[in-house]
Amino acid sequence: MAYEPPVTDYDEIVENGTCAFCGCNCDDLDFLIKDGHVVGVRHACRLGASKVMEDMDQRLLVPMVRDENGELQEVDWDTALDKAAELIAGSVRPIFYGWSETSIETMKHGIHLGELVGAVLDNQATICHGPSLQAVQNVGYPVATLGEVKNRADMIVYTGSNPMNSHPRHMARYSTFPRGWFRQRGRFDRTVVTMDPKYSDTAKMSDIWIGFEQNGDYGFYNAIRAALRGKEIDQDFVSGIPKEDIMELAEAMKNVQFGALYFGLGLTHTLSKQRNIDMAIEMLTDLNKYTKWVLTPMRGHFNVNGFNIFMALEMGFPYGVDFARGYPRYMNGETNTIDLLTRKECDVFMVIAADPGAHYPGGAVKHLAEIPVIQVDIHWGPSTEIADVVLPGSFIGLECAGTSYRMDGVPIYMKKAIDKPETCRDDEWIIQELHERVKKIKAKEAAVASK
Amino acid sequence: MTYIEKPVVPKVVKLEEPTATERKILDMMLNTGSDIYQGACKKRGSTCKDEYRKVCGVAYMDPKDMAKIGVSNWDSVKVTTDWGEVTVSSVHSRDAPHEGTIFIPKGPWANVITSHETYCCCDPTYKGIYCTVERTDEPVLLMADLMRAVYKKYVEDEETIPELKSLGEMPVYKKK
Numbered sequence: 001m002a003y004e005p006p007v008t009d010y011d012e013i014v015e016n017g018t019c020a021f022c023g024c025n026c027d028d029l030d031f032l033i034k035d036g037h038v039v040g041v042r043h044a045c046r047l048g049a050s051k052v053m054e055d056m057d058q059r060l061l062v063p064m065v066r067d068e069n070g071e072l073q074e075v076d077w078d079t080a081l082d083k084a085a086e087l088i089a090g091s092v093r094p095i096f097y098g099w100s101e102t103s104i105e106t107m108k109h110g111i112h113l114g115e116l117v118g119a120v121l122d123n124q125a126t127i128c129h130g131p132s133l134q135a136v137q138n139v140g141y142p143v144a145t146l147g148e149v150k151n152r153a154d155m156i157v158y159t160g161s162n163p164m165n166s167h168p169r170h171m172a173r174y175s176t177f178p179r180g181w182f183r184q185r186g187r188f189d190r191t192v193v194t195m196d197p198k199y200s201d202t203a204k205m206s207d208i209w210i211g212f213e214q215n216g217d218y219g220f221y222n223a224i225r226a227a228l229r230g231k232e233i234d235q236d237f238v239s240g241i242p243k244e245d246i247m248e249l250a251e252a253m254k255n256v257q258f259g260a261l262y263f264g265l266g267l268t269h270t271l272s273k274q275r276n277i278d279m280a281i282e283m284l285t286d287l288n289k290y291t292k293w294v295l296t297p298m299r300g301h302f303n304v305n306g307f308n309i310f311m312a313l314e315m316g317f318p319y320g321v322d323f324a325r326g327y328p329r330y331m332n333g334e335t336n337t338i339d340l341l342t343r344k345e346c347d348v349f350m351v352i353a354a355d356p357g358a359h360y361p362g363g364a365v366k367h368l369a370e371i372p373v374i375q376v377d378i379h380w381g382p383s384t385e386i387a388d389v390v391l392p393g394s395f396i397g398l399e400c401a402g403t404s405y406r407m408d409g410v411p412i413y414m415k416k417a418i419d420k421p422e423t424c425r426d427d428e429w430i431i432q433e434l435h436e437r438v439k440k441i442k443a444k445e446a447a448v449a450s451k
Numbered sequence: 452m453t454y455i456e457k458p459v460v461p462k463v464v465k466l467e468e469p470t471a472t473e474r475k476i477l478d479m480m481l482n483t484g485s486d487i488y489q490g491a492c493k494k495r496g497s498t499c500k501d502e503y504r505k506v507c508g509v510a511y512m513d514p515k516d517m518a519k520i521g522v523s524n525w526d527s528v529k530v531t532t533d534w535g536e537v538t539v540s541s542v543h544s545r546d547a548p549h550e551g552t553i554f555i556p557k558g559p560w561a562n563v564i565t566s567h568e569t570y571c572c573c574d575p576t577y578k579g580i581y582c583t584v585e586r587t588d589e590p591v592l593l594m595a596d597l598m599r600a601v602y603k604k605y606v607e608d609e610e611t612i613p614e615l616k617s618l619g620e621m622p623v624y625k626k627k
Contacts, residue, residue: 021494050491057621058496064624070605072624130573165487198482198554199546214480214552215579265484270579273572300485320573333571342567357598358493358559361575362535363567369604379496380622382559385598 007032007040018414019048020101020397022167023299023407024146024174031398031417038398038418045168052398058380060392061423072390077425084350084374084389085437089445091348093324094119097126097337098354098376100301102393102427103402103414104310109431110352111314116438118324120346122337123307124300124354125319131268132297133308133318134332135277142284144260144294145408151180152292155256157193159280160217160266161298164201170298171202175260182257191256193249195220196266210249213240218272221279224250228286259293265300299407302397306405341367350374353393353427357382376430393427394420402428457505458488460542463514463523474519480552481532481582483565489556498594500620507558508591510584511544516551520586529587530555530564532580535601537563538589553584559594563601593617 010032017029026048032040041052063080064072075083088094096114099107100123114121125133149156156175163170171177176192183189194206197216203209212220216239223238227250233243253259261284267276280295287293299305308318315321317330320337333339337356340346341364349356349368357365358381368386375387378395396402399420405411420426425433488506497503510528522528528541530553537560544554555561557577566576592600595618603609 021490046487047490047494051494053495055496055500058499062627066605067625070607074625074627126573127575127577134572162484166485166490168487197552198549201487201545214482266578268574269484269577271570271576273570273574332573333569336569336573338567338569338573338575339571342569355493358498358562359557360562361565361567361577362563362601364575365562365602369602379498381493381496381498382594382598384622385595386602386604 010034010039014417016415017417018302018397018404018412019044019051020302020395020404020414021048021051022302023305024167024170025302025404025406025412026169026173027412033418036418047166047168054379054395059421060378060380060384060390061421063392064390066388072384080389080391081430081433081437084391085434085441087348087372087374087389088113088117088350088434089438089441091117093340093345094348094350095122095337095340095346096120096350096352097122097356098124098352099307100124100304101353101396102303103396103400103404104303104306105402106352106427106431107307107310109428109435113431113435113438114321114323116435116442118326120320120322120324120335120337120340121311122320124304125308126336126338127359128265128300129268129297129304130319130332130336131274132263132277134274135281138274139278139281139285142281142288142294143296143408145410146174146296146406149260149294150174150178152182152258153180153260154183154189155191155193155253155259157195157259157261158202158206159195159261159263160268160276161262161264162196162198162200162202163262163298164205166264166300167298170262175262191252208249210241210245215270215272216240217267217270217276218279220246221276221283224253225279225283225286227251228254228283228290253287253293254290256291259287259291261293261295262298263295264298296408303404305407305409306403306411309405309409338364344370346371348372348374350376351383351387352376352431353378355381355383357384357386376427378424391430392424393430394424396427399424400426400428456502458486458509458542460524460545463517463543472519473521475585477516477520477584479516479582479584481530481564481580482552482554482578483557483561484554484578486556489558493558499618499622501593503558503594504591505540507556508560509540509542509555511546511554512541512584513547513550513552514543515548516553516584517541517543520584522586527587527589527591529585529589530582531585532564532566532582534566535563537561538587538591540591553582559597560591563597593620595619595623
């Protein structure tokens with residue numbers, strides 16, 4: 001990569017900003033600001049920096065509605081909000097999906113709106129760590145904060161996850177490299193193990209790489225469990241790994257002082273889904289008979305955990321909460337976005353700070369092409385190509401403040417550094433305004449019905 | 452600089468392997484997932500640009516597999532699964548060797564061919580899908596054109612899609 005000279009031309013520095021990218025929520029970013037714009041960012045990784053130094057060409061700046069020719073037409077806020085409220089109020093089975101890249105304050109209004117119209121509220125967990133949450137419901141959650149791992153852990157295991165690509169500062173800031181209270185020499189005091197069929201960038205810098213075969217996670221953890229319980233492993237190879245290596249690894253895992261296991265989408269996206277994670281958690285249960293082991297899912301968006309924690313607190317269920325019957329319901333395979341879309345049940349889809357156009361499998365997007373889609377986001381993306389109403393929001397953690405939850409469940413208040421573009425609105429205001437307008441339409445309908 | 456136009460990929464070295472017999476179609480396993488180039492480009496917001504096509508519309512392949520179907524870096528290949536087919540560029544994987552497996556970073560290209568089957572576990576199967584890979588001359592579409600060609604939401608006559616003008620690399624909307 002070409003050399004880039006440091007940015008020296010700026011008016012002020014806003015210190016200790018929070019990164020709004022991945023579940024690490026690094027809260028030590030410094031924004032360099034000139035004339036109300038960010039010209040540089042310090043301490044962020046490549047991903048965090050790319051989000052802060054956004055592409056203004058594709059920033060959504062004005063509300064838009066599709067006209068009869070299928071072209072997006074710039075309109076004023078009133079028209080766009082009325083159109084969206086009309087769609088939501090007239091829907092039978094709406095889904096409000098997204099929420100992971102917005103603040104808890106916005107979700108609060110989202111719940112009010114969802115309850116009013118009987119919507120399904122779902123977030124990105126439904127396509128990434130949903131099975132992890134099911135496994136937690138099945139077999140428990142030996143959780144620790146990232147700080148605890150930094151200060152104590154002497155063995156770090158990444159399984160089905162590639163933090164060097166998707167959480168670039170995770171190893172540098174929380175798990176592997178930093179010096180901790182009991183790990184004064186940092187990296188030298190820790191053993192890093194990567195379990196991944198791919199020789200990923202994380203595997204390249206680990207001490208041990210276990211390249212079990214594709215879909216081999218379940219069998220492999222079972223073999224480790226057998227070894228931990230002192231059972232003989234019948235086969236010479238389990239999931240492509242020799243029996244002796246499995247015994248050796250189990251012994252090594254038993255003999256650490258504090259171990260931490262991080263798992264990613266490699267476990268949740270393969271065929272055994274939540275059963276993989278069940279097994280990983282039960283493996284830790286077995287390990288905890290000998291020493292201390294903890295586990296944390298590697299959450300992808302900065303507030304994806306926030307939605308799950310907030311919904312679990314407010315409604316009792318973490319995601320895929322269905323208000324169609326007037327009370328919250330949650331059932332896997334029934335009230336989840338992908339299932340509802342592939343069964344063609346949904347009739348209005350609102351996406352808040354997410355990109356189903358890019359990240360849903362084709363079979364689900366095909367139904368989005370048949371129904372009205374309302375988008376609340378900051379950038380023009382694949383979802384805008386299939387959206388009927390577009391409402392430009394603002395950038396949480398930079399242009400507006402808000403609360404988010406880190407991957408280990410620590411709430412962090414993200415402060416504001418600059419003003420948002422004049423024509424944009426806060427996500428919180430947009431959802432609140434939609435709620436007000438839908439309430440008015442519903443009240444009018446009720447008045448007519450009573451006559 | 453937070454972003455470069457193309458991901459850095461190793462040069463393809465044509466392997467004179469006796470086992471690498473030339474073939475028209477390869478049976479492979481498809482994995483999708485996040486990648487640092489894809490993540491940076493997506494969250495920066497540059498999804499309409501050619502950059503996004505260069506980071507997401509690519510299949511990371513083992514050089515031996517590339518030799519078998521006779522493609523080099525940035526040649527087009529057609530990937531077909533039970534759920535659809537898509538044209539992407541083939542590039543030499545940084546994580547090779549992984550013969551028999553291809554990796555397409557998550558994005559609109561990968562998701563044309565991933566499985567929406569959740570098996571009642573809420574999560575679609577994005578990894579470990581059987582696919583075939585073959586050489587093609589078709590170009591890799593830009594994001595906006597791909598969404599129009601695949602999902603056809605605002606197209607009146609589906610048969611005219613190949614003749615339509617490209618939507619280009621900038622957002623298209625009517626200003627007030």
